[in-house]
Amino acid sequence: MSAPRGQGRGRGRGRGRGRGDYYTPSDRQNQNQSQPQQQAEPDRAAATLNTVDLLKGFLARRYDASTKLLNFSTIATDEEVAKSGMFRQESTQKKFFPALMVICDEMLETREAKEAAIESVTLCGNNITNLNVVFDLCKTLNHIKNLDLSGNAFHSVNALKPWKGRFKKLEHLIIDPFSSIGWEDELTAWFPKLRILNGSQVRADNTAPGDASMITDAPMAPTPQPMAGAPSPTPTLPAPALDQQKEEMVAYVQQATNLKRDYAIQCLEAGGWDLNRAGELFTQSQPTLPPDAYN
Known part of the structure; x- marks a missing residue:
């Protein structure tokens, strides 16, 4: 038994118009909001x-x-x-x-x-x-x-x-x-x-x-900050014997400044064997030290 002609046409037209994407106002708003977010990524x-x-x-x-x-x-x-x-x-x-x-x-x-x-x-x-x-x-x-x-x-x-x-x-x-x-x-x-x-x-x-x-x-500082007013070394003279504590201080200064032993000893002697004072002298005298003062 066939459907009434009016009903058939109504359903057909409804199906045809219903095809495709359908956006509610809120969908369009969300789509518009997502665009700036996508651009921000x-x-x-x-x-x-x-x-x-x-x-x-x-x-x-x-x-x-x-x-x-x-x-x-x-x-x-x-x-x-x-x-x-x-x-x-x-x-x-x-x-x-x-x-x-x-x-x-x-x-x-x-x-x-x-x-x-x-x-x-x-x-x-x-x-x-x-x-x-x-x-x-x-x-x-x-x-x-x-x-x-x-x-x-x-x-x-x-x-x-x-x-x-x-x-x-x-x-x-x-x-x-x-x-x-x-x-x-x-x-x-x-x-x-x-x-x-x-x-x-x-x-x-x-x-x-x-x-x-x-x-x-x-x-x-990235470069040594070296001693002031100490006399030039006299390498021809033997260095005096030092006790263990002073030897350690000499080694410490040599490692920290790259000075040769004679200069390190003079730095410490000029500073009264005080590391703080020796450091100050080392800093003050850097501009006057010759290149061969360093190892």
Whole structure:
């Protein structure tokens, strides 16, 4: 039995008009909203690549292979970092340094590679008040032997407490002195291998002297910062015999400055065998030292 003619035509026309996509107003709104989001994806990817390139460039500029030093001093004054605004305020600083450590991890993938490449880090002159910004250093580079924290704004030794026991191989630390009594002993207890604090020996040597690459309490620099007013050496005269402690100091100065033995002895003698004073003399006299003063 056939369907009435009117009903058949109605169903046919309905099916024909119903074919194809159908959008409600809300569908069209969602589609319009998704377009800017899709366009933003490449922008975010490009921004990420730019940030990675910025961080890699910063590490390349601040690494000195000859001294195995990562120089993170005065980060905010770095031209490229200043342009990016990444170190302008604490909220962005907290992202900058962890990201920097991630890049460092990617460039030096193994613990052995990190230990072979980096022995010293300086964070001097960043005016930080706590370790929030730079805490991740102890995760990525906790093997370092030398650390310079001078020129910052730590109010008390407690500001460094998050790093307590974290740098188990640290031998030489530079930091602005605190007003509290006994802060030196407290810091020494936190780092089991610490031997030199602000140029003064705080623990007897358990390893060969001279492992640390810094001698004075001035910020670390990629080149030696050398002694003033000492007379020219007289290599024709035999050097006087020294006791064990002085021999260790001579070896330490030679390792830290690359000076020949005669010059290292004169530096220490001129400073009264005080490492702090010897470091000051070394720095003052660098412009007048002849090339053959160095090994």
